[in-house]
Amino acid sequence: MVAEIVQAVRVWADSAGGLGVFVVAVLDSSVMALPNATDALVMYLTIQHPAWWWYYAAMGAAGVVVGSWPLYLVARRGGQAFLGKRLSGPRASGAVAWYKRSAFAAIAGPAFVPPPMPLKIFVLLAGATAYAPWRLVTALVVGRGSRHAIEAGLAAAYRDEAVRAFEQYGPALALGVLGAVTALAVGFYVWHARRTTA
Numbered sequence: 001m002v003a004e005i006v007q008a009v010r011v012w013a014d015s016a017g018g019l020g021v022f023v024v025a026v027l028d029s030s031v032m033a034l035p036n037a038t039d040a041l042v043m044y045l046t047i048q049h050p051a052w053w054w055y056y057a058a059m060g061a062a063g064v065v066v067g068s069w070p071l072y073l074v075a076r077r078g079g080q081a082f083l084g085k086r087l088s089g090p091r092a093s094g095a096v097a098w099y100k101r102s103a104f105a106a107i108a109g110p111a112f113v114p115p116p117m118p119l120k121i122f123v124l125l126a127g128a129t130a131y132a133p134w135r136l137v138t139a140l141v142v143g144r145g146s147r148h149a150i151e152a153g154l155a156a157a158y159r160d161e162a163v164r165a166f167e168q169y170g171p172a173l174a175l176g177v178l179g180a181v182t183a184l185a186v187g188f189y190v191w192h193a194r195r196t197t198a
Contacts, residue, residue, distance in 0.1 A: 013041055014048065018059040021045065025063025025144075029123075030070060035115040038063065042148050043155040053152035061145035064111065065137055068123045072136060075127025096129065103131050104139045111143025 013020055021041050028034040038060050046053040099106055099122075107126060110119045126136045 013044055017045065018052070018055050021056050021059040022063040022066075025060045026067035029064045029067030029119065039114060039148070039151055043151050046152045046155040047159050050156040053156045054149070057145060057148035057152045060148040061141050064119075064144045065140050068119070068136075068140060071120060071123045072127040072133070075124040076130060078128060096125070099125050100129055100131075103129070104135060107136060107139035108143035111140050112147045114147070 016023070021038060024034060024041055025038045028038055042056045042060050045056050103126060107119075107122050110117045110122050123136070123140075125131075
């Protein structure tokens with residue numbers, strides 16, 4: 001049964017190609033949660049057609065932008081009301097203030113780091129804080145585009161070995177990158193706070 005499902009997915013992926021990557025990325029970043037589905041699709045298709053690695057990476061990044069757009073618009077229309085319902089108190093106010101200062105990194109970082117790092121909450125915050133749309137798009141493209149480009153490059157170079165390594169070490173790598181990004185963000189915040197008060 002499982003083998004049949006896998007085979008059916010492969011047949012669909014072969015026929016859908018880059019458009020399939022786009023559709024899955026849109027769904028994953030909007031109404032559904034499909035952890036690592038776009039990543040796996042990018043790598044699988046790149047193995048089949050190595051010369052098109054850049055196309056699959058680009059379609060994945062474009063899908064994230066399109067899928068995130070409705071979330072951004074909903075939060076932007078709600079504005080302060082959205083923030084007031086979900087974030088209250090001095091700590092929350094401090095978090096929002098930090099986000100406003102570091103919004104680009106706060107979006108590009110989660111867009112780059114694979115699950116379990118969430119992305120939707122940062123897109124919603126971008127809308128609620130009226131973050132410039134072109135900055136949001138740039139951050140998403142830089143973060144997710146870099147991630148898919150690396151995956152596609154590895155798949156083109158190492159083929160099935162890259163997929164096996166992704167399946168085996170993907171979660172641990174995601175946690176490691178998440179820890180590193182968090183440490184850098186905290187370090188930058190402390191440095192910036194000390195510089196401001198000095």
